[in-house]
Structure formats: C-alpha cells, structure tokens
Amino acid sequence: MGDGPGEGVGTVVGQEQELSSVVDSDELVEADDDLDDVDDVVEDDDTDEEDDLNSLEEEGEIAADYIEGLLDIADLDGDIDMDVEGDRAVVSVVGATLDELVGDDGEVLEALQELTRLAVHRKTGTRARLMLDVGGFRARRRTELAELGRSVAAEVSRTGEPKKLRAMSPFERKIIHDAVALAGLRSESEGEEPNRRVVVFPVG
Secondary structure: OOHHHHHHHHHHHHHHHHOOOOHHHHHHHHHHHHHHHHHHHHHHHHHHHHHHHHHHHHHHHHHHHHHHHHHHOOOOEEEEEEEEEOOOEEEEEEEOOOOOOOOHHHHHHHHHHHHHHHHHHHOOOOOOOOOOOOEEEEEEEHHHHHHHHHHHHHHHHHHOOEEEEEEOHHHHHHHHHHHHHOOOEEEEEEOOOOOOOEEEEOOO
C-alpha cells in the first residue's frame, strides 16, 4: 500500500521543528511505538490466517488422496475438487456413477466423510472438520432443508405449538437451525446420535 503507517510517522518526524510548539517530541516517540505495535498485530493476524489456510488446504489434499484411493479400489470414476469454505476444507467428488457413495438419505456419504476425517487426523494429528460431498448431494440437500426449515417455522408460528423433526445428521440439523433462526424462531437439538433431532419452538 502506498501510504502505510510508517510513512505517515516519518513525515511527522521530519517536520518536528515546525510542530515542536504544538506536540512534545516524547509524544511523537510514543506514537511511533504504538504504530509499531499495531503493525506487529496486523502481521501476526495475517500470518495466523495464512497458517490456517495452509492447514485447511493440506487437509483437503490428504482427503482428496484418500478418496481417490477409495475410488480406485471400488473401480469408480469421479473427478475430485478441493476448496476452503470458512473454517473447513471441502472435498467434492463429481461423477455419473456415484450414487452408491451417497446411499439412502446420505447415510453412506456421512460414514465416508467420517472415515476421511479419520484419515486426515492420522496424518496431521489434529481433528479435521472437513466436509465431503459426492455428486452435489449436499448442495441439493442444503436447498431442500432450508426450505423445510422455513416451512416448519411458518407452521409453528401459525399453530403456536412446538414441532419435532425426524432424526438428522449434524450437517442437516445446522441448516434447519439457521433457517429457523432467520425466520425469527428458536430451535434446539435433543436426543443422542444417531437419533438426535431438531425441535422448533414458537416465539415467547
């Protein structure tokens, strides 16, 4: 950037004789020290963000290699895409013959995602939060569940009665929670996995 904090301070110090009657020289030194501290904080934040991004990209690469190995073993064709969304790596498998990797209501996909997370954990030593998608299933499911969340919120608002939904995965429950919150209602998860489900409550 053209005019950084250091350049501004240099200009002030260069004009110290003109400003001596207004600003004490000790105050200029203190201001310079404060700006140095701010620069250090900004650099540290940038470094942390870069390290986080590198870690997520590494997770994605490990996961992609693991999934590619599974596709080879199962003799399935599929292209693998890697991305980073927020604070998690996303690995997507796209192909025409991948329904068997999704299963009924995404059950096989959820199991495959856990196996992939374990493979990443074994390599990195840290718990992975990566998301695995196959054939665009999660993208379609996100749209469907957001609509379900809005519909249930409208029903609960109309009837004034809480409504309990069927058991869902953490991924599915989060989408419902977000949709309900946007509708101005409250929701909670209750029960134990794999039977944990969302309950939507009316206002008040």
